[in-house]
Amino acid sequence: MSVENIEDHGAVPNPDDPSLSAARKNLHAMINAADAAGAGGTVYIPANIYYIGDDIGRFTAFGGREPSGISITGDGPEQSVIGVSEHVSDSQNCTIFEWSEGVNHGTVSVDNVKLEGNYENLGNLVSNGNGGIGAKCEGAGTFNFSNVWVRGQYTMGIRIENGDGRLERCTIEETAIALENDSGGDRVSHHLALQPPSGDTITVDSCLFRRGSGEVVDIHAGAGNVVLKNCWGRSLGTGVFKISAGNRIELRNSYMESYSQWLEDNLTASGDFHGRAMARRISSNQSETPTLVLDNVEFHNCNRHAVEARNYPLQLQGDMVAIHNAARDPGRDSVLRDDADGALTHVSIDRLSVHDSDAAVFSAPNADGSIGTVRRANNAGLGDTGGLSIGTDEPGKEPFAPSVPTKDDVGINTASAGSSGPSVAWQSPSDGTVLDGSVTLQIAASNHEDSPDGVTVEYNIDGNSWVGTDYNSDTTYFEASLDASTLSNGSHTLTARAIDSDGDKSTATVDVVAGALFADWTPQWISTTDDWTVSSGDSFVGGHALAFENTAGTRDRFAISCDAAGTHADVEVIDRFRVPTINPETNRGFHARLFLRGSGSEGNENGYWIEIEDRNDAFRLGKYVNGNSTTLQRFGTPAEDTFFYRRFRATGTTIQAKVWPASESEPSGWDVELSDSSLKSGWVGLGSFDPGLVETDTISVATGGATAEMVETDAAPTISWATPSDGATVTETVGLQVAAGDEADSTGSLTVEYRVDGGDWTATSYNADTGYYETSLDTTTLADGSHTLTARATDSASNAATASVGVTVDNPLAISTVDARNVTESTATLVGDVTSLSGASDATVGFEWRPVGSNTWTADGRQTVSATGEFTTDISGLEADTDHEFRAVATDPDSVTGNPVGFQTSTTSNEAPTIEQFDVIDQSSTGWHQYQIEWAVADSDGNLDKVISTLRRNGSVVATESTGVSGSDANYTHVLRVRGNVDEMTLTVNDTQNLVGHASQQL
Structure with a gap:
């Protein structure tokens, strides 16, 4: 697979779209580029406008006519444009890119391009049963779109049917406008159609949507999850979500506005799509009830109900929801609505505000659940709340103010899109290389519009004067010679700069070491200077670390002695190190040795050492005596890509050692303390047996019985609990707030986690409004009684601090009524849910049901459950075509009754069409x-x-x-x-x- 430039295959810019023949040439160049790139390859669209077209059924068919898994890339959505030619016939399918069904495409990326549908200049495609989608992903795989502008598609912006993926910093606008008008108002379509399979998630982040006849997202099929966050939308013909399937649909930190004058002016065939709703479930393609999560969102200007469950149930959750000017059409009775066959169920919203609507807040007779606080003004009252519990009703209060992005915060990254500078990268030397003598510098640079040798490439050392290079056509690198002896001993930064014919510039840097790396260190035994170099990074105390890696993959006794420490009998060393990747293969994974009393030669090695031993998931203390290896003791638990401290001491015949994570305080005692008289004195050093990378950040040596001092790092962060307080009693879901700060790191940049009773760590997020690191804890997952919450703050230098509070969990048994399933003329399956056993080993549960209007409940389905989750019973003898209601109940250890849920028995069986x-x-x-x-x-x-x-x-x-x-x-x-x-x-x-x-x- 390769990256293929469409111009190398015959594409010619045609920004004026002069003819079908010119468009056909560009389309076939793109097809040929895909064929040349091969499965999993990439087609590159240069910075220009290329209209495509032909009369071939489909423009592209990746995984069908063309190779599968093709990615698309360009120079930015304002530069690299693929458009549909106005010269195509009305019978042509005008989908620009299609990944065929029945094929697993792997990971596909589309980035830095514009997909122009050109709907204003196309014929009436819908009259011939055709249309056009910007990107149609029918096959399986992961489909990622980044910095993509999708405009003017006849039918739809992007469709993902059988995969997962991510859309980030995309702009999708003017979608399915012609479809609605050409169909006489009979058809609309959507910016996105997302159908992830069960267990998969499609995330849409920081995207802009506007001017469409349908929804932002149509979830027509698939049992997966859809997440929209940090998004902005306006002129949304039918709203944000049409939910006919899916498991969990989330809208977070987003602003959405449905109605606009633009829709009225441009959707002329029907007045029904000028901003209908926000989220609605009015059809269903699955038996499971999806969950809609609205968290920190702001809605404006919809003509009908903002949220509606019609004919089918919809679970509703979230917090900080502000709705303005909804139900604008006369006769619309509510902002949030369900009907006799639908229900807003399992509602759990902390804060909701509804303002400036002639309708009531609710018309939801079948709703159940709770809302913490409702703020409302300039509307027709609270309305019918059904089984909803409203904690606090605040009429006349101002609306909540979610923190949402503006239009300028989202959509295509125009700064990125506008950058068409050359690419540049260091080929040699690489980061951490030790330069010695005369060195050939090699720099890779290119520009899509210039030949490689048409780019000017220079370099400098530590920001000094620029020095020119020459292009070597044999190596295809820009090269120059550097006499490393002219550099001072120590670290240096080399910067390469490429300048193209337009004067655009790009730079790349590499950190190297000159001269002095081995002035105080000597490779020992099998090791050579090629095994040792320098790593750079902010995670190291001094910005650099001594790095071991045998690039030939040899496993042997590698070592290097610290000559500055000298040769000693009584010595103590403390070092800070990490192993980025531990080799998990059988009889592999012997990494990161720290030596005391080292001596000898290859085959006759001597020394005490500590290392990581993966096969026993432990640290190992061992020794070499005249080349013979002996394990003295194993202890502790290592981890890859984690900094550890080691303190290693030899005094007389006493050998002591301990190892601990750098994020924790040094333990007071030793992990190992034993007596051994095999070795009397020798050098201090580092080493390894496996060839993989080991990075030693700091090392400190003390002799003559003294204690080695830890190399000074940043001070540990400060940390304390704000909520809950020590000794508090907590129930249900409780908010956690932790105060943490650091002298060196910026506000909000720490890693703050918490855990319960020594369990796994869970991340928090920083809330700039409160100044705390926050998350929530569902205490119903814990047994009633005492628990310890521990918070840990870690700064950029891996310094850590902890704080703990004790709390008491006291939850009642919790039960809820879910729904009735498999309903016929005379039977139904009733479903309840035990959401918390509150520490009890089991509970006695069941159901009560009756025809609506009856004063008598019939008990049924008594059973004992020993775990949380759904429970069911089948009932019979129901009256046909009759409204019924039922509720889940618990009788032991607590008496609890769920909210009633309605259902209707059917009249006749369904007939096939x-x-x-x-x-x-x-x-x-x-x-x-x-x-x-x-x-x-x-x-x-x-x-x-x-x-x-x-x-x-x-x-x-x-x-x-x-x-x-x-x-x-x-x-x-x-x-x-x-x-x-x-x-x-x-x-x-x-x-x-x-x-x-x-x-x-x-x-």
Whole structure:
């Protein structure tokens, strides 16, 4: 796989879009670039405008006609543009990039480009059953979009159907405008369609959305999670979320505004899509109830209900939700709404404000759960809250003020997009290299618009004068010679600078060491100077560390002696070190030795040493005597990529050692203390047996019985608990607040974690408004009684401090009513949830149910549970076509009753839809097979969902078209067109309950 420039394959900029032939040339150059890049390769779009087009069915088919897993990159979304040509026919599918279904594409990246749909200049695509998507990801894989501008797509911005991924700093605007207008207001579509499978998550971060006929995100299928955070939106035709599937849908730290005058002026076919709602569940493609989380969000200007559960339930959670000017249309009765077949269920919102609406806050007779505080003003009252518990109702109070981004905070990174400077990187020397004698410097540099030798490359040392280089066509590097003897002993920074023909500049640096590395150190035994170098980084106390690594992969007795310490009998050493990666292979993982009383030669080695021994997950104290190895004792537990201190002491025949994490205080006692008289004196040094990287940050040596002093580092942070206080009693979910600071590190930059009773550490986040590091703890996961909360603050130098408080957990048994499932004319499955046993070993639970209006509850499903989670029972003998309600109850050890939940028994069984018309008209011409399918479908239950036409060859699908339908009847025309022979046309219709009607014709 490789990176292929489309201009190297024949692409020519055509910013004026002069003809279809020019667009066709660019499209085929892009296809050829993908073929040359190979599976997993990258297509590079230079800084220019390239309109594409042809009459080939699909522009691209990665994983089908073209290789799979193709990534796309450019020089920035304001520079590198791929657009749909206005010269394509109305029968052309205008999707720019498509990753085909049935293929795992691995990890795909699309970055620094603009995808221009050009909808204003296209024909009526929808009349021929076509459209256009900026990026359509049908196959499996991870799809990442960064700094991408998607504008003017006929149908949709980005669609991810069977994978996970991330969208970051993208701008998506003017989506499906022509679709709504050309369809006469019958169809709209969305900026994003995200359908992650169960267990997967798609995250959308710092993106801008505006001017679309549909939602920001349509979640039509998939049981995974969708997270939008730090986003901004305006002119949202039907809102933010359409939730027909999914597990957990989150909107955090975001600003969204639905209605705008722009929508009224530009969506002219129907007045129904000028800013409908914010989040709604009005259809369902799964049995599970999704959860919508709204956390620190601000909503403005929707014509209908802001949040709606119609026909299906929706769980609602969050905090700091501010809604302004919702339910603008006359006759809309509420801002948050459910109906007889839907419910806002398991509601758990801390703070909600609703302002400036003629409607009530709630019309939610089936809702259950709680809201801590409701603030409201300029509306028609609180309304019907159903089973909701409102902690504090504050009419007349000002709205909450979530912390949300502005338009300028999100979307494409124009600073990045505007940068078209050359690339530059050091090839040789690398970081930490020791320079000796005459050295050849090699710098890699290029620019997409200039040939390599057309770029000017210079370097300097420690910020002094720039020195020129020469391009070597044989090595393809820019080169210069440096006499390292002219440099002072010690560390130096080399900076390379590349300048292209436009005068744009880029730089790269490398830290090296001149001369003095081995002035006070001598490689011993098998080791040579090639095994030792210098690592650089802020995590080291002095910015550098002595690094061991045998790049040949040899395992042997490597060592280096500290000549400045001399040769001694009574000696103590303390060092600070880490092993970034411990080798986990069998009989591997012997790293990071610290030596005392070293001597001898290769094959006849002597010395006491401490090392990491992975096979026993321990530190090991051992010795070499005349080349023979002996283990003296194992102790402690090592960890990779973690700084440790070691204190190692030999006095007479007494050998003492201890090792502890650098984030903790030094223990008072020794881990090992034993007597051994094998070795009398020798050098102090470092070493390793496995060849992997070891970094020694500091080392301190004391002789004659003295104590080695720890090298001074930054002072440890300060830390204390703000909430809860020591001795507090806590219940349910409690907020945790920790005060922490550091003299050297900036405010809010510390790593602050907490744990319960010595368990795993859990991260917190810094809240600039309160000045505390904060998170929350669900105490229902803990047994009732006493617990210890410990907080730990770690600074950038790995210094750490801890603070603890004792609390008492006292939670009641908690139970909730979930829903009724598998409901028929006379039966149903009732579902409850034990959310906390409050330390009890078990609980007696069950249900009570009745027809709505009855005064008598019927008890059913009594059972004993010993763990939290759902419990069920099946009931029968229900009346058909009747509203019922039920509630979950517990009788022991506490008497608790959940909120009632309603359900309705059905009247008749659902019938499959039928095909009323299926006429196939052959419109084929030379080289092409084209068929027009006139169809009509019907469903006696009135729940039509989708119609699919499929063209087959030898049983394999070669073309397909689908149309979403609803109600009890529908008719439409599909057109399918392919090259090559075909032998069968099929028509399939399904309803919302996935019952199917099918017909086929031989061709």
